[in-house]
Amino acid sequence: MKISNLHKSYGKFSLQVEDLSLPAGEIYGIIGPNGCGKTTLMKAIAGLLEPDSGHIDYNGLTPRDITMVFRKQYLIHDTVLHNLVYPLKIRGIKPDEELVKRYLDIAGLWESREEYAPGLSSGQQQKLTLVRALIFSPGLVLIDEAFSNLDMESAATFEQLILEKQRSSPATYIICAHQLSHIQRLCGYILFMHSGRIETQGPASQMLTQPENSKLKSYLQYASLKEGVTD
Amino acid sequence: MKRNFMLYLAVFVCLIIVLSACGGTAQPTQPAPAPVAEPASTPEPTPDPEPEPQTGTITLATTTSTEDSGLLDFILPNFTEVTGWDIRVISVGTGAALQLGRDGEADVLLVHARTEEDRFVAEGYAERRHDVMYNDFVIVGPSDGAIAHNDDIEATFMAILDGNLPFVSRGDNSGTHIRELQIWESLNVSPEDNTNYIEVGQGMGATLGMTVEMDAFTLTDRATWLAYPDVGNLVIVCEGNELLLNPYGVMVVSTTEHPVGAQAFIDWITNPATQQLISTFGVAEFGQPLFFPEA
Amino acid sequence: MTQILDAEVLAIITLTLRMTILSTAISSVIGVPLGLWLDRASFAGKRLVVMINRTLMASPPVVVGLVVYLILMRNGPLGFLRLLFTFEAMVIAQVLLITPIVCGIVYTASQRSSERIRVFALTMGADKRQTRSLQIKELSNEIFFAVITGYGRAMSEVGAIMIVGGNIRHHTRTMTTTLSLLRNRGEIEQAVFLGAILMLIAFSVQMIADFLRKRERRADENF
Numbered sequence: 001m002k003i004s005n006l007h008k009s010y011g012k013f014s015l016q017v018e019d020l021s022l023p024a025g026e027i028y029g030i031i032g033p034n035g036c037g038k039t040t041l042m043k044a045i046a047g048l049l050e051p052d053s054g055h056i057d058y059n060g061l062t063p064r065d066i067t068m069v070f071r072k073q074y075l076i077h078d079t080v081l082h083n084l085v086y087p088l089k090i091r092g093i094k095p096d097e098e099l100v101k102r103y104l105d106i107a108g109l110w111e112s113r114e115e116y117a118p119g120l121s122s123g124q125q126q127k128l129t130l131v132r133a134l135i136f137s138p139g140l141v142l143i144d145e146a147f148s149n150l151d152m153e154s155a156a157t158f159e160q161l162i163l164e165k166q167r168s169s170p171a172t173y174i175i176c177a178h179q180l181s182h183i184q185r186l187c188g189y190i191l192f193m194h195s196g197r198i199e200t201q202g203p204a205s206q207m208l209t210q211p212e213n214s215k216l217k218s219y220l221q222y223a224s225l226k227e228g229v230t231d
Numbered sequence: 232m233k234r235n236f237m238l239y240l241a242v243f244v245c246l247i248i249v250l251s252a253c254g255g256t257a258q259p260t261q262p263a264p265a266p267v268a269e270p271a272s273t274p275e276p277t278p279d280p281e282p283e284p285q286t287g288t289i290t291l292a293t294t295t296s297t298e299d300s301g302l303l304d305f306i307l308p309n310f311t312e313v314t315g316w317d318i319r320v321i322s323v324g325t326g327a328a329l330q331l332g333r334d335g336e337a338d339v340l341l342v343h344a345r346t347e348e349d350r351f352v353a354e355g356y357a358e359r360r361h362d363v364m365y366n367d368f369v370i371v372g373p374s375d376g377a378i379a380h381n382d383d384i385e386a387t388f389m390a391i392l393d394g395n396l397p398f399v400s401r402g403d404n405s406g407t408h409i410r411e412l413q414i415w416e417s418l419n420v421s422p423e424d425n426t427n428y429i430e431v432g433q434g435m436g437a438t439l440g441m442t443v444e445m446d447a448f449t450l451t452d453r454a455t456w457l458a459y460p461d462v463g464n465l466v467i468v469c470e471g472n473e474l475l476l477n478p479y480g481v482m483v484v485s486t487t488e489h490p491v492g493a494q495a496f497i498d499w500i501t502n503p504a505t506q507q508l509i510s511t512f513g514v515a516e517f518g519q520p521l522f523f524p525e526a
Numbered sequence: 527m528t529q530i531l532d533a534e535v536l537a538i539i540t541l542t543l544r545m546t547i548l549s550t551a552i553s554s555v556i557g558v559p560l561g562l563w564l565d566r567a568s569f570a571g572k573r574l575v576v577m578i579n580r581t582l583m584a585s586p587p588v589v590v591g592l593v594v595y596l597i598l599m600r601n602g603p604l605g606f607l608r609l610l611f612t613f614e615a616m617v618i619a620q621v622l623l624i625t626p627i628v629c630g631i632v633y634t635a636s637q638r639s640s641e642r643i644r645v646f647a648l649t650m651g652a653d654k655r656q657t658r659s660l661q662i663k664e665l666s667n668e669i670f671f672a673v674i675t676g677y678g679r680a681m682s683e684v685g686a687i688m689i690v691g692g693n694i695r696h697h698t699r700t701m702t703t704t705l706s707l708l709r710n711r712g713e714i715e716q717a718v719f720l721g722a723i724l725m726l727i728a729f730s731v732q733m734i735a736d737f738l739r740k741r742e743r744r745a746d747e748n749f
Contacts, residue, residue, distance in 0.1 A: 047648065048648055063648070065651070066649075067649050067651065074646035076663075076664065077664055077667070087651065090650060090652045090653075091651070323709075324712075326711045327710045327712040328712075330714070333712075402695055402707075404710075404712065404713075429695065429697065430694065431694050431695075432693045432695065432699065432704075432707035433692070433707075441611065441692050444611070463600075
């Protein structure tokens with residue numbers, strides 16, 4: 001995937017990405033302080049907002065192949081089951097019972113499958129939105145802070161799921177999270193954003209352990225102090 | 232769900248209360264104790280009860296014709312000027328006006344249904360009825376000549392019935408409606424045999440409006456007729472018959488809380504000066520009086 | 527009309543139900559799509575249209591009745607149809623009264639949720655038609671509420687149908703116009719009886735509404 005000269009501004013904020021190339025089949029992490037433009041960039045990639053200018057080349061992916069999960073996402077006013085199979089239904093795919101059970105088990109919602117989805121706890125809602133986005137095996141998945149309401153164990157389950165899916169059928173993942181532990185475990189390549197720009201980028205190992213950029217350094221320093229990431 | 236159920240229960244209870252309250256109001260059709268008796272619990276009767284303030288507001292229940300014709304607007308300011316009493320007017324059909332009297336909601340009644348008024352007095356709701364004024368009813372209808380102008384009310388009504396001509400009846404127990412029914416009754420016929428006979432259950436003004444729209448016949452008091460702004464194709468087809476005389480009476484309701492004010496109203500409206508005022512109403516605009524003094 | 531419940535009263539109740547159901551149905555068929563469309567559409571003067579809609583939602587029935595009267599009267603633009611003082615005239619007046627209510631409620635509800643649903647549907651890869659149908663499905667509770675509110679208005683109003691229907695006995699006399707007539711006649715007892723029946727109908731409508739809604743799942747109760 002190639003992004004060229006992407007520009008989008010709201011009021012004082014402006015996102016500016018001159019040239020970004022993200023080869024398919026990789027798990028990317030986007031990090032950076034609040035308000036640096038992570039979500040805006042992801043929404044632009046997901047096609048949820050029209051950039052003021054610029055171009056994104058999806059290398060053959062259509063909107064049907066792209067999905068995005070937010071911290072708080074809409075749930076259909078229906079059962080958990082209905083929500084889960086919605087992406088399959090609109091693709092005309094008859095949901096496979098085994099598949100459904102497997103995904104609901106991952107989310108810990110098999111028992112609650114007939115419950116009213118918007119009535120779930122926020123953690124359960126988050127798990128549901130995650131499995132719902134993954135069940136149809138999209139080619140490009142954008143995950144914006146969607147682990148934030150999960151406990152460590154559940155988060156680890158989802159990390160496992162993503163890694164496993166990645167192995168079996170390579171797709172591109174772009175993940176943004178404040179908890180660097182997720183990024184560290186999942187992502188091979190990291191983009192660090194600051195003030196609406198991609199400040200620096202590189203392989204995860206190098207970016208997180210031997211940062212050269214001074215802004216990234218100070219960001220990681222604070223993050224590591226808080227979470228003990230660079231253990 | 233439980234909460235909803237409680238809500239429904241509450242609604243239901245309210246409904247039942249309303250229904251039982253209705254049973255309560257149905258009772259006082261029995262004659263009320265005519266004069267306001269001194270409550271028995273009062274230990275020593277005071278010979279001079281607290282003198283009533285000399286001014287205040289009295290309530291007049293009257294028929295739509297006095298209000299719709301503009302008579303009340305014309306004469307009532309004079310009442311307040313002369314007596315100092317303010318007056319509140321509720322204008323409804325005669326039936327409703329009498330009911331307001333029975334319910335004690337009005338102090339004075341100005342209505343026009345002689346038999347009903349006499350019954351009202353007989354039942355003890357008022358001490359007596361006073362003549363005030365009269366006007367007359369007219370039959371109005373399309374000017375196409377189906378019925379030529381005449382003074383024979385019975386022939387006119389029969390022509391309407393036999394010709395199956397559209398007739399709009401007030402149908403609201405008003406003085407006008409009662410009079411219309413009396414005329415049919417005196418002819419020993421049922422107006423409902425006429426398939427174009429309709430009851431609209433509305434005031435005189437609204438009924439006239441509908442009659443204009445439908446190009447039909449109706450019985451109206453002359454005052455409302457003359458005051459109605461646009462009568463379209465309608466003309467008077469019958470007038471000047473004895474059966475069409477429309478006397479208005481005034482009564483003080485026995486249960487009034489303002490006997491002084493109510494009496495002041497009677498005295499004022501039957502006073503020659505007021506009677507003179509009544510007889511001038513409408514002359515400037517219509518070239519003829521709408522009401523004739525009778526006190 | 528001395529009997530509490532005779533054939534005439536039954537006919538009045540039937541007429542009232544026929545009228546209110548018909549006018550609510552027509553209003554819904556017009557108002558629901560209009561409200562959905564209004565949210566989706568963008569055009570010059572949309573704010574004005576929304577403002578007019580809001581105003582019409584609160585329009586006094588008497589005013590609507592008067593307007594319809596003037597249109598349908600003998601010398602009015604549609605006088606040749608000879609619809610004044612008919613069942614049809616009452617339905618027309620009620621439709622004019624209720625459609626803005628249905629439309630306004632649907633518009634507001636749609637405005638509140640459609641964008642979120644659109645974004646969601648986009649992330650799921652739904653096409654335009656699928657997005658549209660999800661939006662409508664997700665609004666079904668609100669649409670239902672709009673229709674019920676419209677029906678309540680149809681059931682309760684008296685001003686408009688009195689003017690355009692004329693309260694003609696055996697033809698255009700409805701429960702509310704009868705009530706007002708009974709009051710004018712001083713027959714309070716019968717009036718209260720009819721009023722109680724009106725309340726019972728309103729109550730039954732709410733019961734049915736609640737029953738249907740429960741089957742549709744209650745959106746708000748779990749929050």
